[in-house]
Amino acid sequence: xxLTLKQKTAFGxxxxxxxxxxxxxxxxxxxxxxxxxxxSASFVGVVLMAARFFxxxxxxxxxxxVAKTRTRWGRFRPWIVSGTLLNALVLYAxxxxxxxxxxALMIYFCVVYILWGVTYTMMDIPFWSMIPAFTHSGKERExxxxxxxxxxxxxxxxxxxxxxLCVNALGGGEERVGFSRFTLIIAVLFV
Numbered sequence: 001x002x003l004t005l006k007q008k009t010a011f012g013x014x015x016x017x018x019x020x021x022x023x024x025x026x027x028x029x030x031x032x033x034x035x036x037x038x039x040s041a042s043f044v045g046v047v048l049m050a051a052r053f054f055x056x057x058x059x060x061x062x063x064x065x066v067a068k069t070r071t072r073w074g075r076f077r078p079w080i081v082s083g084t085l086l087n088a089l090v091l092y093a094x095x096x097x098x099x100x101x102x103x104a105l106m107i108y109f110c111v112v113y114i115l116w117g118v119t120y121t122m123m124d125i126p127f128w129s130m131i132p133a134f135t136h137s138g139k140e141r142e143x144x145x146x147x148x149x150x151x152x153x154x155x156x157x158x159x160x161x162x163x164x165l166c167v168n169a170l171g172g173g174e175e176r177v178g179f180s181r182f183t184l185i186i187a188v189l190f191v
Contacts, residue, residue, distance in 0.1 A: 003134055003144065011144060012151035017190040018127060019155035021091055024186055025116060028163060028179070032095055033109055036175045039102070047110055051117050058118060062125040076126040076133070083122025088187035090116045096180035159186075 030048065033039045062079075069075045094112050097105065131144050163182065170185075171178020 002137070003140060007134070008144065008147060012147050014127065015148040015151035016155035016158075018124065019152035020159050020186055021087060021190050022120065022124075023156040023159035024163065024183065025091065025094065025120075027159065029094065029113065032175075032179055033097075036179065037097060037105060039105060039109065043106060044109070047113055051113055054114060055117055055121070058121050059125060062121045063129065066126045066129055076130040079126040080123045080130075083119055083124070083126070084191060087116065087119035087123060088191045090119050091190070092180070092183050092187045095183035 030041070030044050033044045034041050066075055066079055069078065071078050090112060094116050097108060097112075100108060128148070131141055131148070134144060135141060166182045166185075167175055167178035169178070170181040
């Protein structure tokens, strides 16, 4: 089966949104929690590192779940839809932290950042895993993978270029407010 332009475009747009979310978290979570909210760099760094260790178990587990999923909507769609919706909510929570004392903020960050990783994995693993299910043509799979990675780069570049401009504009100079408003916009676009 040859993929239509509509199908390829949909896959590419999904990759743009997916990587906008990833780039926002990967590039700005340390800045937000350290410089904007005041947590220590060492604490934030330890949480980020611990999350990567957790991913070493979470990612293969998600791969097994996707492979064993049998629904009327297929193997991938339930995970992509639920993971996208949940990840958008958790992304907003990550960058809209409530005003808390330091100990409560540390707990909040740990819980929300781990949840962000879990929900991101819920849609990321099936997103890339579904490529072989689209077509039996190796050339078309390679082309779709290249398209997805290229579009993902566009999503990442957009975040790199506009984030701080938008945060400052939307927050009126108050970064905490700007990040929450900007993240809400990105979360809606992602969905």
